Amino acid sequence: MDHAAVRDMFDRDMREGAPPEGPGARVERVGAVVRHTGAEHGWNGVLWSALDEAGADEAIAGQIGHFTGLGRAFEWKLYGHDRPANLGQRLSGAGFDAGPEETLMVAEVADLALDAAPPEGVRVLPVTDAAGAALVADVHERAFGADASRLRRQLLDQLAGDRDTVVAVLALAGGEPVGAARLELLPGTRFAGLWGGGTVGEWRGRGVYRALVAHRARVAAERGYRYVQVDAGPLSRPILARLGFTPLTTTTPYVYTPDGAGTR
Incomplete structure (x- = not known):
């Protein structure tokens, strides 16, 4: 690159x-x-x-x-x-x-391995309604220890509007939400944004985050985006680097x- x-x-x-x-x-x-x-x-x-x-x-x-x-x-x-x-x-x-x-990290979709599956017993499902948005906010609060009321309202607005601009997903272990993430898409650009990828503490290190990245990158590829980008913190940087993401700046x-x- x-x-x-x-x-x-x-x-x-x-x-x-x-x-x-x-x-x-x-x-x-x-x-x-x-x-x-x-x-x-x-x-x-x-x-x-x-x-x-x-x-x-x-x-x-x-x-x-x-x-x-x-x-x-x-x-x-x-x-x-x-x-x-x-x-x-x-x-x-x-x-x-x-x-x-x-760290702003970027990968060309064509260079990524997109076959990372969730760990056994975990399903990745799309969020389509208010109940799903509430679960995304709950995971965010458990994973990051921060209030997610604004996130929930914003996601509800996005789901009620143009659904081609946002894809939200939950990782469920049985019926329990253990991870959540969003893909934000801006028509006319070459970059799809990976946002809010979080895993609750007891499920970290088991492949949930990797599966959420791969799932969203597949969607970005299907929608015709060339690159995926993420603002990465210290926990996600090494995972993203192993997946093929490159740091561009801070x-x-x-x-x-x-x-x-x-x-x-």
Whole structure:
């Protein structure tokens, strides 16, 4: 893989030229910043920027003003190759809270081994309704120890809208949900996104996560996507590397929450 070329392609498709994530959302370019304003339960944030030392602080203030005016928290999704080099420090100084750094990992679907089956006694099933969305949120909370109410609402909105843009799946051991994951698809791009892949503690290390990756990658291939990408944490990075994913850069979420705003 030509890392620089694929990273540039990712920036064009998924950041600078990203389409809205669904009905009611909009993407706007304001100077050297591309931002996404979500629908009621959608994601709000900065997708891409091309800033320099002279204009960075003014651009940051402009985005704070936009989202504060809407009463919404938002994320500035900072990548390791973004400029200026001290943009993260500038965001922190402006009142953003930095989350854990992750690694953007990408694989060409044609290069992946997609035959990884779930462990014995585990089935991977699609999520199609509110009950399934609730189970996905439950797995997320058990796997990551974080509130998943926003995820549940967002998934419900996606399932009620264009189902060609999201595929959610559950891994069930008997009737118990032990893993969950989503595949997000943006028409017109070459990258399908793997999100929310989580396995509850007692089932880790038994092949559930690997099976969920393979299942979603097969769907991406069937839908005609060339690449799959994932923001990987320390637990998933080695698994993804063994499956054929390559690290391209890092990504860190910087979140700004205006007074009185929720975290949607």
